[in-house]
Amino acid sequence: MLRRVVILLLLLSLLAPAGLYVSGLWRPPPRWDPWAVLDIRDTPNFVTPWKLARLEREPAACFAALEQSGLAMARLPDRASDSGCPLENTVRLEGGRAALSPAGPVVTCPLAVAWAMFERHALQPAARAHFGQGVRAVRQLGTYNCRNVYHRAEGRRSQHATANAIDIAGFTLADGRAITLLRDWEGAGPEAAFLRDARDGACRFFKAVLGPDYNAPHRDHFHLDRGRWSRCS
Ligand SMILES: [Zn+2]
Known part of the structure; x- marks a missing residue:
């Protein structure tokens, strides 16, 4: 009984x-509420991946997340495409504390939110942990590019074809020191440890994270996207 x-x-x-x-x-x-709008400033928890995925299905929630978090990113008009490269729900990406160079690349709203989460909760903490200072600039190699995976003539469209990916070549610390994937990934110093922490942190907020450990075409950059395919290397 x-x-x-x-x-x-x-x-x-x-x-x-x-x-x-x-x-x-x-x-x-x-x-902790899966249905509440994601606040980029909140410490991530186990609900965060669900909230990030929801932003892909609900553009209004995505733009609300940017606005609510105080991130001023200019929304861009949608653009149809005959070649499988439409722009939908895109913004000009602004860095937080770290400026993007070149500035203002076009990205999807979910990618912008993932970037803001990554910078705030992974990249800047990793730089402070390894160097006692923040990152002031991020060298990016491009976002929107109407092409297939690996620039092949055949095959599926890259996440870059819809501005749902960004390629990152390196970082500049507050004191001006530059860290690049090409030069510093294979070292034993704090630069290599920082880059690995940045990669691992990116895996918490992006879907595919491909770097030098993945293959030779990625030896000089991280590819970060919010596509369907999950991979962390
Ligand atoms: Zn890429």
Whole structure:
């Protein structure tokens, strides 16, 4: 009898919050609520990947996330394409503390949000941990490019074809020191450790993260995208 009561109470304690949530009578704090708009400033948790994925399905929620987080990024008009390279829900990407160079590349809204999360919660903390200072600039090699994977004539379109990817060649620290993937990935010093931490951090917010460990074409850059295919190397 007692056992049945305990089981019943356990079930109730699990179901009651779910019932209250569905009925709208109770909500957890926004950062734990899968349906609340993502705030880029919140410390990431296990709900974050779900919230990031939702932004891809719901453009309005994506732009709300940018706005709510105080990130001023200029929204661009959609552009249809006959060649499989449409621009939909795009913005000009602005860095946070780290400026992008060249500045203002065109990216999808979900990629912009992932970038903001990456910079704030992974890149800058990694630089502070390894060098005691932040990153002031990021060297980017491009975002939007109407092409197939690996520039092949045949095959599937790259995530770059819809501005859903960014290639990163290196970083400049606050004191002006430059760190590049080509030169510093294979070292034993803090530069290599920093680049590995940056890669691992990127995997928390992007889908495919491809760097020098992936293959030779990526020996000089990180490819970061928000496509369907997940890979962290
Ligand atoms: Zn790329």
